Amino acid sequence: MPVSANDPVDVLIVGAGASGAAVAWSLAETRMHIVCMEQGDWANPAEYPTNYPDWEQRLQGENSIDPNVRGRPSDYPVNNDDSPISVVNFNGVGGGTVMYAAHFPRLHPSDFRVRTLDGVADDWPVNYDRLEPYFAENDRMMGVSGLAGDPSYPPKQPPLPPLPLGRFGETLAGGFNRLGWHWWPSDSAIISRPYRGRDQCLNLGPCMSGCAQGAKSSTDITYWPEALRSGVELRTRCRVREITLNEAGMADGVIYYDPDGEERHQRAEVVVLACNGVGTPRILLNSKSSQFPDGLANRSGMVGRNLMFHPVGFVQGLFEERLDSHKGPLGCSLLSNQFYETDPDRDFVRGYMMQGVRGGAGPWNTAMQGAASGRIPWGPGHHEAFRRHFDHTATIGVLCEDLPEAHNTVTLDPELADSDGIPAPKITYRLSGNTSRMLEHGLAHAREVMETAGAVEVVSVGPAREAGWHLLGTARMGRDPERSVVNPWGRSHDVRNLFIVDGSIFVTAGAVNPTSTIQALALYIADTMKKNLANLFD
Amino acid sequence: MSEGLIASDAALDAEQREILEPLVDTIVPASEDGRMPSVRECDFPGFLARNAPDFLPELTGILADFDSGFTTQPARLRYERVKAFSERTPESFNRLLAQVYGCYYQDERVLAAIGLGAGAPFPRGNTLEPGDLSLLDPVLKNPGTWRRHVT
Numbered sequence: 001m002p003v004s005a006n007d008p009v010d011v012l013i014v015g016a017g018a019s020g021a022a023v024a025w026s027l028a029e030t031r032m033h034i035v036c037m038e039q040g041d042w043a044n045p046a047e048y049p050t051n052y053p054d055w056e057q058r059l060q061g062e063n064s065i066d067p068n069v070r071g072r073p074s075d076y077p078v079n080n081d082d083s084p085i086s087v088v089n090f091n092g093v094g095g096g097t098v099m100y101a102a103h104f105p106r107l108h109p110s111d112f113r114v115r116t117l118d119g120v121a122d123d124w125p126v127n128y129d130r131l132e133p134y135f136a137e138n139d140r141m142m143g144v145s146g147l148a149g150d151p152s153y154p155p156k157q158p159p160l161p162p163l164p165l166g167r168f169g170e171t172l173a174g175g176f177n178r179l180g181w182h183w184w185p186s187d188s189a190i191i192s193r194p195y196r197g198r199d200q201c202l203n204l205g206p207c208m209s210g211c212a213q214g215a216k217s218s219t220d221i222t223y224w225p226e227a228l229r230s231g232v233e234l235r236t237r238c239r240v241r242e243i244t245l246n247e248a249g250m251a252d253g254v255i256y257y258d259p260d261g262e263e264r265h266q267r268a269e270v271v272v273l274a275c276n277g278v279g280t281p282r283i284l285l286n287s288k289s290s291q292f293p294d295g296l297a298n299r300s301g302m303v304g305r306n307l308m309f310h311p312v313g314f315v316q317g318l319f320e321e322r323l324d325s326h327k328g329p330l331g332c333s334l335l336s337n338q339f340y341e342t343d344p345d346r347d348f349v350r351g352y353m354m355q356g357v358r359g360g361a362g363p364w365n366t367a368m369q370g371a372a373s374g375r376i377p378w379g380p381g382h383h384e385a386f387r388r389h390f391d392h393t394a395t396i397g398v399l400c401e402d403l404p405e406a407h408n409t410v411t412l413d414p415e416l417a418d419s420d421g422i423p424a425p426k427i428t429y430r431l432s433g434n435t436s437r438m439l440e441h442g443l444a445h446a447r448e449v450m451e452t453a454g455a456v457e458v459v460s461v462g463p464a465r466e467a468g469w470h471l472l473g474t475a476r477m478g479r480d481p482e483r484s485v486v487n488p489w490g491r492s493h494d495v496r497n498l499f500i501v502d503g504s505i506f507v508t509a510g511a512v513n514p515t516s517t518i519q520a521l522a523l524y525i526a527d528t529m530k531k532n533l534a535n536l537f538d
Numbered sequence: 539m540s541e542g543l544i545a546s547d548a549a550l551d552a553e554q555r556e557i558l559e560p561l562v563d564t565i566v567p568a569s570e571d572g573r574m575p576s577v578r579e580c581d582f583p584g585f586l587a588r589n590a591p592d593f594l595p596e597l598t599g600i601l602a603d604f605d606s607g608f609t610t611q612p613a614r615l616r617y618e619r620v621k622a623f624s625e626r627t628p629e630s631f632n633r634l635l636a637q638v639y640g641c642y643y644q645d646e647r648v649l650a651a652i653g654l655g656a657g658a659p660f661p662r663g664n665t666l667e668p669g670d671l672s673l674l675d676p677v678l679k680n681p682g683t684w685r686r687h688v689t
C-alpha cells in the first residue's frame with residue numbers, strides 16, 4: 001500500500017523535548033516552514049500527582065519515571081536486561097524536562113578537554129567559552145535560579161536568586177564547611193520569583209512528577225509557547241519510524257505514524273533529530289538502506305556506541321533535628337564540586353559531583369521505605385520510629401563521570417517493539433572499573449559529610465538502578481568522520497542535511513546533570529545553521 | 539466495633555469486618571501518648587472503596603487467614619499472628635501494608651499530628667526557610683582549588 005505523503009517542509013525536527021524545543025525556538029526567526037513531530041502529547045498540569053491527596057501513590061504506575069512501568073501509548077519499551085542501570089525518560093511535549101529534577105549545572109571548562117588534561121577519551125570540538133553565550137541565553141529562556149560567584153566555575157549570573165537552602169541545606173553546608181570542602185547553592189531550572197508570566201516555586205516536593213505550579217522550567221511551558229507563537233508547527237502523537245534518503249544520499253524526510261496510526265511520509269529539506277541518547281540512535285539504526293546498511297549516518301560505526309549514564313549512588317543520613325526534608329524542591333538545594341577534577345593521588349581519573357537531595361519522601365513513602373529497610377517497623381514501635389525518620393533525613397547523590405566506551409551500546413532489540421511495531425532499543429552497559437572506584441570514593445566521602453554534619457545513622461546505596469536519567473554519547477560529535485557521527489556543529493558527516501542536537505552528541509559526560517549543556521549546544525547548533533543558511537550543505 | 543469502620547463497607551461480611559478491625563489496629567495501633575490515632579479510626583474500608591476497590595478480593599483472602607479467635611486474643615498474640623502471616627506471604631502483606639499506610643497517612647488528624655497540612659500539596663505548598671548564605675564565607679575564603687583553568 002502506498003504511504004500517504006504530506007507537503008514538504010523546510011525543517012523537520014523530531015522530538016519536542018529539551019533540545020528540540022530550544023532548536024525550534026531559535027530557528028523560528030528564519031521564518032522557514034518548521035514542523036516538529038513528537039510521539040507523545042501535551043502534559044496536563046492539572047493531572048500531575050500533587051493535585052491529589054494520594055499524590056504519593058500516584059507517583060507509581062502511569063506517572064512512573066520508568067517508561068516500562070508507565071506504559072502509556074506514547075512510550076516505547078526499553079530492554080534494560082543487560083545493564084545495571086535502566087533508562088528513565090518522559091515522552092511528550094517537553095520530553096525529559098517534564099519529569100526532571102531541574103538541577104541545572106553547566107559542564108565545566110575542563111570537561112571539554114579531557115584528552116588534553118587527563119589523557120582519556122577525546123576533547124570536544126567546542127569549548128566552554130564558545131558555548132557561554134548560549135548557556136546564558138538558555139538560562140534566560142528557561143528561567144534559572146542560582147547565586148553568582150561559585151569559585152568552581154567561570155563567572156556566570158543566573159537570572160533569578162537561588163532557591164531556599166532550608167534547614168536541610170544549612171545542615172549539609174555545615175558538614176561541608178567543617179571539612180573545608182566546596183559547596184554552593186545549585187543552579188536550578190525552577191523559578192524562585194515570578195518570571196515571564198509564571199509563578200514561583202511553592203516547595204511542593206516531588207518535582208519528578210511534573211510541576212503543578214508551573215515553576216519548574218520544562219520546555220512545554222518555556223520554549224514551546226514562544227516557538228509556537230513564532231510560527232513553528234508542533235504535531236503531537238506522531239511517531240517517526242525512519243529517515244528516508246534520496247538518490248543523492250541526502251535525507252528527504254521521514255516515515256512516521258500519525259495519531260490514527262496511519263503510516264505517512266513527511267518530506268523535508270532538513271531533518272533535525274532531538275530524540276535523546278536512546279531515541280536518536282534508535283531511529284538512525286532503524287533507517288537502513290543500501291547506502292547505509294548499518295544504519296543512517298553510521299559510516300563511522302559510532303551510532304549507538306559510547307552510551308554514558310552518570311552512574312549515581314545515594315548516601316542518606318538520619319539527624320536528630322527536623323530538616324524540612326520532605327519539602328521541595330527535590331533535587332535542587334546545593335552541590336559540591338570538591339571532587340570534580342582529576343587528582344593523581346586517587347585511583348581513578350576524572351571525578352564526581354555531590355548533589356543534595358530532599359523532597360519526594362512524604363509520609364507514605366517514608367513508612368513504606370522504612371518497612372522495606374526494617375528501619376520503621378509496623379506494629380508496636382511504628383510511631384516512635386516514624387517520628388525519628390520522617391523529615392529527619394538528608395540525602396546526597398554522588399553523580400559520577402562515565403567515560404565513553406564503545407561496548408556500552410544502544411542497539412535494536414530483535415523481538416521487543418513499540419505499539420507501532422518499531423523495534424525497541426536494547427541497552428548493553430557495564431560499569432567500568434574507573435567508575436566503580438570513583439563511586440566507592442564518592443559514597444565514602446558523602447558519608448563523611450553526613451557524619452560531620454551530625455548524622456546519627458548513615459546508609460548508602462550505589463549504583464542506583466532506576467537512574468538512567470542522563471542519556472549521552474551515542475552519536476558523538478567530532479572533527480574526524482571515522483570516529484564521530486556529527487561535525488562540530490551537529491551536522492552528520494555522512495548526510496549533510498541531517499542534524500543531531502540532543503544528548504547523543506556529547507563527546508564525554510562530565511559529572512553534572514546535562515540538560516543545561518544539551519540546550520546550550522542545541523542553541524549553538526541552531527545559530528550556526530542560521531549563519532550558514534546559504535551554504536548549509538557545503 | 540466502631541460505626542465508622544462498618545458504615546462504608548458493603549463488600550465485607552460481618553465476620554470479616556470484625557477481623558479487619560483488630561488486624562489493621564495491630565499494624566498501626568494508637569500511640570501510647572495518645573497523639574497518634576489507630577488506623578481503625580480512619581475508616582479503612584471507606585478508603586479502600588474510594589481508592590482501591592480492586593484490592594478487596596485480595597483483602598478477603600487475607601482475612602480468611604485469621605479465624606474469629608483472632609479478635610479476642612491479647613494484642614501481643616495478635617501481633618505474633620500478623621507477623622507470622624507477613625513472613626509466610628510477604629508480597630500479599632506488603633500490598634496490605636501499602637493500603638493501610640495509604641489510608642493512615644492521608645487522614646487529616648494523622649497529618650496534623652505529624653505537622654503536615656491535609657489534602658493535596660498543590661496549591662497549598664510548603665514554606666522553607668531561606669537559609670543563611672553567610673555560610674558560604676569559608677568557601678569564598680578558600681583560594682579555590684576546585685576549578686581547572688582551561689580554555
Ligand SMILES: Cc1cc2nc3c(=O)[nH]c(=O)nc-3n(C[C@H](O)[C@H](O)[C@H](O)COP(=O)(O)OP(=O)(O)OC[C@H]3O[C@@H](n4cnc5c(N)ncnc54)[C@H](O)[C@@H]3O)c2cc1C
Nearest residue numbers: 015017018019039091095096101102103240502503513515
Ligand atoms: C526523572 C528524571 C529526572 C531528571 N533530572 C534531571 C536534572 O535534575 N537535571 C538535568 O539536567 N537533567 C535531568 N534529567 C535528564 C533530562 O530530562 C534530559 O537530559 C533531557 O530532557 C534530554 O534532552 P533531549 O533533548 O536530549 O531529550 P528529551 O528531553 O528526552 O526529548 C526527546 C523527545 O523525543 C521524543 N521522541 C523520541 N523518539 C521519537 C520518535 N521516534 N518520534 C517522535 N518523537 C520521538 C520523545 O517523546 C521526547 O519527548 C532527568 C530526567 C528524568 C527522566
